[in-house]
Amino acid sequence: MSIPPGEGVVWLGSPPFPQAARQALGNSQLRANLRQATATIRDKRLRVTAELSDWEELRTAAAAIKDQAAAHLDRYLVQLEESVTRAGGVVHWARDASEANAIIGDLVEAAGVREVVKVKSMVTQEIGLNAALAARGIDAVETDLAELIVQLGDDRPSHILVPAIHRNRDEIRDLFAAKMSLHGRPAPAGLSSDPAALAEAARLHLRDKFLTAGVAVSGANFAIADTGTVVVVESEGNGRMCITLPPTLITIMGIEKVLPSFADLEVFLQLLPRSSTGERMNPYTSMWTGVTPGDGPQDFHLVLLDNGRTATLADPVGRQALACIRCSACLNVCPVYERAGGHAYGSVYPGPIGAVLTPQLIGVEHAATLPFASTLCGACYDACPVKINIPEVLTHLRARVVERERRAIPGPEAQVMAAAAMVFSSARLLRAVQWLAGRGGRLLARRGVIRRLPLAGRGWTGGRDLPVPPSRTFRAWWRRYGQREGGQ
């Protein structure tokens, strides 16, 4: 049986983006939460990026490093494996989600535990690790506050950095009060929705888990080929607990996370916190190199995951999406994300980066509406710390979607596009169609505007008026008056 690439990246049964977005737009609570949260992070990011005089040079350097790593990925991955092995770690290779889940499940079972603590990680979301472990009778406990909220609510993350961005504090209070007791230490009686009280409840609930867990699972922000050092960047300290307390540590990372040398971190550790949380320096940056005798986990495993990345690398335009460092700046500046929220994208990778990454990881035919979920306004490209030209990749993927569909029966849109291209092929034809459109437009006009168009035009006049085409086009005016110098 062949396994589809990029298994687990999308949630099965999600509606196409336009419908999902339409539903989300109807949720005024969600929109208010998102507007508030994205605006706050957006402003913070702008303030702290403006402080650095070499911000543009840092972005250029980051793009160049990522480009270098991608161009020689085969070499750097093997070098990483050698470095990690030399330092006492064990490296595993996983082609897809199933292989990765099997490897991690086997390792947890070998350690003889039924509960693992987790550092927030996109890649474990991508492979559906928690569900895969649950199927083997292993509980995976999310220790990041927002991930815990998502997990307790049996919910899905809706933002890369702030996965519970769609929840407000009252919803979280209710969730903690109802659900914490099912998984361990209950929430304190009479819990309020004060953020400090909520954080304290989570701290107490999680403390038990940290102290008893035998295995931790993490992702990785970066892994350094020349030293074998793995880097996790987080804000709450929960990651540091997971990485240092349990005797066994299993880290899984997408193969695109490798950086050639330790010095490259100089660039990324400046870019990442400023782009993602709007902080000058990241609060908890944990780095470890294999195993250190007598200190921290004595059993370290690194799982290298492909899951559609090699296929993405093969596309000369699309591959730049692999440079993503998951900062989520593009989500926070995106006018579409701000109004739709993450769930509408139907993928663990939402927003502009999700719209270019998801279709590549799973095949454009499985996420055909995502490349169209953008006005191409370009705010994402400006915000991206590694200069991924998201609008360029979006139009590139749109072309791939159209190309695939062209080989089937041309749909109504393709027919309209073909007709339009024919009309534009000659000024004479265009004049004729303009004449017809003017006639038709004036017939449809009511009190100077067109309020209702037939057929596909309803998509326009559902929410807006259309001006009535004037009786004389520009080219008609030019033929008659324009060539006279001073004709005004």
Place this chain on the structure above:
Amino acid sequence: MSRVRVALFVTCLSDTLYPQTGRSVVTLLRRLDCEVSFPAGQTCCGQMHFNSGYRQAAARLARKFARDFAGYDAVVTPSPSCAGMIRDQFGILGVDAGARVYELSEFLVDVLGVVDVGAVFPHRVSYHPTCHSLRALRVGDRPLRLLGAVAGLELAELPAADSCCGFGGTFAIKNSAMSEAMLADKVAAVGSTRADVLCALDNSCLLQIGGGLSRAGSPVRVMHLADILAAR
């Protein structure tokens, strides 16, 4: 000094729905002593096809553009998104536009070196910087400098000016609910300025914003920069 010779690329949209803008560009450029031509074979730069994924059709239209404008030193267009298409996307399609293409405000400020074009427009005006003018062409404050020099014009700052109006070409149809939600916010922002006129550099964005204002029963008119600069 010899007169500057320019070809006007009016764009398919302005040609059909906003011919006044083309006439304003001609008026303005002639007033500034340019010799204006209108290559009669011109139709469309192919932006809609390119952005919608129809690359073969876009490439045919790009090649046609290059033929239609061959031999002209400078092309002026009242559309940043079309100028961006020609400058940035023609290369992806393997087409050399041949001529140097300028968006109107770039041409006025950078090539002709004028900011005060002698316009008179005694109205309260708010300015929406279109996404492609901001982030593809990076026209910066050129349009605001031009508007600032118009006699009698009172500028009203637009809140959240740099957020997209939600047009996005076929996005407005394919993702109509999202497009309308973005438009509703833009319409509300425009309303809050108490401006008489909303000005932008691109009639495609004004088609969206104007359509939203009209549907909302707003008295605010939309006007292309060229139409304000040609007024006296």
